[in-house]
Amino acid sequence: MTGGRGGIGAAIVAALGESTVLDLPEFDVGDPEAWRSLDGEFDAAFLNAGVVTACQDVSVLEDEQWRRILRANLDGVVYGTRELASRLMPGGGSIVATASLAGLTATPFDPAYTATKHAVVGWVRAAAPALAERGIRLNALCPGFVDTPLVQAELRGRLDVPLMEASFVAEAALRVLEDVETGRAWVVQPNRVEPFRFPGVPGPR
Numbered sequence: 001m002t003g004g005r006g007g008i009g010a011a012i013v014a015a016l017g018e019s020t021v022l023d024l025p026e027f028d029v030g031d032p033e034a035w036r037s038l039d040g041e042f043d044a045a046f047l048n049a050g051v052v053t054a055c056q057d058v059s060v061l062e063d064e065q066w067r068r069i070l071r072a073n074l075d076g077v078v079y080g081t082r083e084l085a086s087r088l089m090p091g092g093g094s095i096v097a098t099a100s101l102a103g104l105t106a107t108p109f110d111p112a113y114t115a116t117k118h119a120v121v122g123w124v125r126a127a128a129p130a131l132a133e134r135g136i137r138l139n140a141l142c143p144g145f146v147d148t149p150l151v152q153a154e155l156r157g158r159l160d161v162p163l164m165e166a167s168f169v170a171e172a173a174l175r176v177l178e179d180v181e182t183g184r185a186w187v188v189q190p191n192r193v194e195p196f197r198f199p200g201v202p203g204p205r
Contacts, residue, residue, distance in 0.1 A: 002029050002076055003049030007148030008098060011170035012046055030071025035083040043093035044177055047080045049073075050098060053112045066112055073116035077123060081138065085131055092135025094177050097124055099140040104185065104196055117142075121185050125198075128183030139176050142196065143169045143188035162190050 001016075003009040028034050029049045051072045053065045077097045084095060101107070103117030124140040131138050147163040172193045176186045184195040 001046045001048060002027065002080065003098070004046075008143070008146060008166050008169050008173070009046070009048040011166035012048065012173050015167070015170040015174055028071075029076030029080065032075075032079050035079045038083065038088060040088065041090060042084065042088050043091060045080065045084055045089075045093070045095045046098070046173060046177075047077045047095065048098040049076045050100075052110050054110060055112065056109055058111050061112060069112050069116055073113070074119045074123075077120050081123070081127060081131075085134055085136055089134070089136055094137045094179075095131075095139070096173055096176050097138065097140050098173075099124070099142045099185065101142050101144045101187065101189075103140065103142055104187070124185065125183050132182050137179065137182040139179050139182060140185040141169070141173050141176055141188060142185050143172070144190070164188070164190055 001009060001013060004013045029047075049072050051069050053061065053069050055061050055065060081095060081097070084093070089095075097120055099120040100113070100117040102110075102114045103119075103121040107114045121140050121142070124138050128138045143164065145161055145163050146166055146169055148166055168190075169188050172186065172188045175193060176184075179186075179195075181195075185198075187194055187196050
């Protein structure tokens with residue numbers, strides 16, 4: 001588990017009862033050497049660490065903001081998946097990567113966040129087939145707005161949708177962990193948990 005100290009991650013840990021929690025700043029998910037330092041064998045993993053920039057105007061997006069969100073939201077999923085596949089899941093298992101509804105649709109509140117979550121969904125869909133040959137399932141969790149510190153006070157007042165409890169999203173994450181399919185993006189909305197149906201890409205005329 002990464003990102004297990006707050007919000008959705010803490011709720012997943014509570015639902016599991018026990019877990020290996022790797023979290024910033026003790027564990028830098030964006031550092032490949034940190035991942036290489038891990039040992040042990042796992043059959044389940046939640047790659048959940050994530051941050052926002054709260055920057056709607058891309059003209060003022062700072063270099064450090066972009067580097068930070070890229071490391072936390074995407075690099076952590078890529079490095080985590082790689083090390084689990086190559087060393088840490090020798091007997092196979094299930095990986096759940098936390099994306100967002102922002103990975104399935106445009107979210108103008110934070111374009112950088114939207115970009116990284118789209119990348120997580122793309123990573124999951126593209127990496128899943130080869131991982132399946134190793135007995136590893138990889139799926140994405142795509143929750144809507146959740147009542148966590150990540151949803152800042154200024155954004156809460158602009159939302160016209162109900163906020164989900166983190167415990168509800170954690171229950172959904174455990175359901176996705178047990179999904180027998182792989183490469184899917186699970187939408188989590190109030191009272192609704194289901195895999196997203198991607199439209200087919202138009203072919204040549």
